[in-house]
Amino acid sequence: MSAASVGDGLRRARRGMAPAGVGPRGGRRPRGRFGGRKATLVAFALPSLVLVVLLNLYPVIYAAFQTVHNGTLISSGDFVGIRNFVDVLTAVSFWRAAGFTLVFTIVGVFGSWIVGLGLAMLLRTRIPAGGLFKVLLLLPWIVPVVVSATSWNWLVATPQSPFPVLAQALGLGNVLFLADPLLAQVTVCVFKVWISFPFMMMMMSSALASVDTNVYEAARVDGANGRQIFFGITLPLISRSTYISWILMTIFCVNDFPTIFLLTGGGPVNATTSLVVLSYRTAFAQYQTGPAAAIAAIMTVTLVIVSVVLYRQIRKVNIE
């Protein structure tokens, strides 16, 4: 093979192309046939596109329309410009809900990630009945949230519930897990971590499985201790999956309605009202679709910004 052909081959390899002469006989496909393939591809995509447009795009456009109207559930109302946004952004209830959403999301994302990563690393070691443990640990994610929330309510709601009884036995007094505003916030956040860690565990397990074990052996040969291996090798090598899981969990947390609504309904005295709960209550309890859509729009824009920032981190990791 000549030098020219070797260089050409490397260029092709970098571009992910097969070596010349290996493709279908007859060289390039006729233009007409390529056009036919394109039409087929479009045809395959068309039903999905139609569904996406009808099921997603229309509601999004209508929601955007509602943000600038003072409508109700069954009428679109009059055009009010940005008044809904002004009303929402100047309301104390919005900022209180935004604050709780932030706390709920931070605890939900990092709490579930820490627990999930810890368990994923633990399950990499050979333990008896490891498969069974994996299945059991997935249960909080698998069980419908209505069931989980009802179970947690049974565990903490009344003074006769198991956790308050346990707290009493431990000498902590009459602990009101859902009645005290701060404790209710803590309970909701812990509940979120509990139902979310299996997802993180799965993500981190697959990320850890993709790390070449030779890297660890080499590090140990070089005298690295466990802490150095974790922070110097494991975390950087799974950072791409970590960022992806953070993006997904951020979206899950910010948009999480049932976890909060089923456990506390946003109370006591709005202590656990997140933005999505506030939006729901504004639309379906106060029948004000404009401000409710404005809250949803603000949430969406914020989520997009956070996702873009985290996605850039992923690209940065890829480049490095």
Add this chain to the structure above:
Amino acid sequence: MSTQSQQGLAFTRRGFLGLAGTAGAASVLAACTTGGGGGSGGTLKFWNMPWGNPEFNKLDKQITLDYKPKSGLPKASYQVVQWANFTQTFSSAVASKTGPAVSSGGGTQAFLFESQGAIAYADDLLDSWKKNGLYDDFLPGLIDTMKVDKGYAAVPYNLDMRVLWYNKSLLDQAGATPPTDWQSFLDACEALKKIGVYGYGTAAGAGAYTGSHILVSWMIGNGGGLFDEDHQPNCVTPENIEAINFVLECVSKGYVDPASGTYTSANAQDQWKAKKFGMGFDTGGLANNVGGDIKNDLLVGTPLKSPKGTQGMLFFPNNIMMYTNTPSQKGSEAFLTYYYQNMAPLWTKNTGIGLPPLKSITETKEFQADANNVKIIQEWQPIARTWAAPGGNSLFLGVTAVDGTPIMDTFAQSVLGGKTDAKSALQQLQDGIKSALNK
């Protein structure tokens, strides 16, 4: 590849293109179709809620399907609408004109839709009922609760009452007597407290609105309430302040379960079952909902007299409404006449529905067999008032700002949590209602 398979591929591709095009067109057409609402198709859609146990909707469906319309009028179809997200269900159906011609629903639903022009007024129907005796069969004052400026928005269907319940065994154990006024209520609570039982059982957590209903009931019972004659919020009044101060006194003395503000209805029922609630306020169906051995111990108390000697309690006249989107308005009215003339078995067969709106049903031996229900009809219904009190008793759109809204939840949880004073809580409530009404 064989010739046959190549032909097959070519055929499949074209077929697929055709299929995709058809599917797309069908989807677009489906999206553009106005749909067969209560107003099309020649059948009158009746949507009803699960008001009682599973037997309720079976029997209700049978009554509906047994309807034989006069010539030229539509037959009726039946659909159960679950309580979960019912507001969304009705709103989207009404907006897309695929909704019912006749339905029950939330207690204030008719007034919300009436303001949007979606309700057919019941004036002609009620006129016709004056001739056949149905009108006079309604319990006193009930029909007027449905009157709005332009006419009657709906017809009363079942009464959702709030009443005082007590556990006879626990009261006996505590050496207390059933209360008859505010002072004797405090005395009974004090006696119950000594045996580790709460005297003011209530719930104001997720989806439980009884807590806020009872706070408004204390106000109404003291001659107050939320709205004035002009349907404007008027919460910070001496009567209301006195009533909320009374509740705050109950909270501070430990008569109210401190977790009440976050109890669901199920949590509250658990407390009754656990004999932690010796007295409390709940719906007329509490004893049946709690069930078990406790059921027989639970008795309806007497309406409490305020220090001024006044009485009052909030109630919800659930109703049936007719929509403008109907295949025939005469058909809707004919069906409702038939339904009201034949709905008695819903009560006489113990399907669990709220209390009946018709005197003739309350006089049946089956209804009279339940002493609690009889007491509610005899003692509580006459003093019961709607959200519109003290300004009036006819419901109106503004009550949607307080019925199950976050404003009321916050108010109830603040008061039952005991971390507020009456005037501040009422002022916050007043501001919240005003703000909601102005939007």
